[in-house]
Amino acid sequence: MSYLQPTRKATYIAGSKYRRKAYGSNHPLAIPRVSLATELIDAYGALTADEFLQARKAADFELEWFHTPEYVSAFKRAEALGRVSNPVRQRHQLGTLENPYFEQFFTIPATATGASIQAAEEVIRGRIAFNPAGGMHHARPDQAHGFCYFNDPVLGILRLRREGWRVLYVDIDAHHGDGVEAAFADDSEVFTLSLHMDSRYAYPFKGGQLSDTARAGNTSLNVPLPKDTNDAEYRMLFDAVWQPVLDRFRPDAIVLQAGTDMIFADPLGKLGLSTQGFLATAQTILDTSPQHADGTPRLLVTGGGGYHPLVLARAWAGLWALLSGRELPEALPSAGAAALRAVDWDMDEEEAHYEQLFTSRLDVPGNLNVRPEIDDLVLSIQQHPFLQTP
């Protein structure tokens, strides 16, 4: 096959090119995700063998940079036993409806997490890195939360911190990156920026407000988004925070959590962004990242939420193309379209956008009117204490 050649040094990390069934069968994450995105990228001829890195399982000692030894060992014991005991379920929130038990219960999340540590090491050695299986931003040291078992963004950041780097974490997933924010609330060398559905109507139903500035002085900034936030509105809000935070914090590296549940068709997301809006945000982050001496951005990108498999695969294929410096044609290649058609998915087949999911990697542009509440939110952002410091 013919390949589109990359113009940037980037590494794509994944466990296997084949699908591993996680989360059982009755869960929003029981859909093909990374395997489908990889298949679509392959169909474009946009991933060479040199760029692919096989994910490895995180070692226990690495998981314990953030997680408690009790949590790690309870997790491993559950995989060995083939079930979660009641005390473990209660204490660690494992094996619940939200965070269900499945085959390879420890191995699958530990591998997605190892990949974020590998991604940090790729960034340290001078490459951009993308771990689409990562981005499990809700996990806590001792508990699973919100479908997240190990907090791989935290571990990736901690690997970068071992180089003495200051890290800016930017989370564009539709949900508040609460686990990452909490992990670094006392570390002035890590700043967390999250744009997300307002917790007054969305998970995790608390925190994440503009006024919730982290305790130990200015280590986080949250932008709560109203329902149906569109591309133009998101752009205004993103521009109000991004460059000012970069200028004040001056990071050595950026970690981007790129969940696709911010895109309009997502069944759990309530925002109104297009795939183009998602990609334009990633492009700005890429263009403004701190760089190595040769100009390669110091940028670690993880996946994240995203519950519409077709939207997710299109968005991450486009994201990988941006990161690796490739121009993808807008039309889906026939092998890619066939891979999307083969997915058992009909949740939105009555909707106007549905057919287009199989023909183009981009969406029909939506409404671009800016509501007055967005202007008000921009003004409030400009008054944020962190952005008032010189």
Ligand SMILES: [Zn+2]
């Ligand atoms: Zn999410």
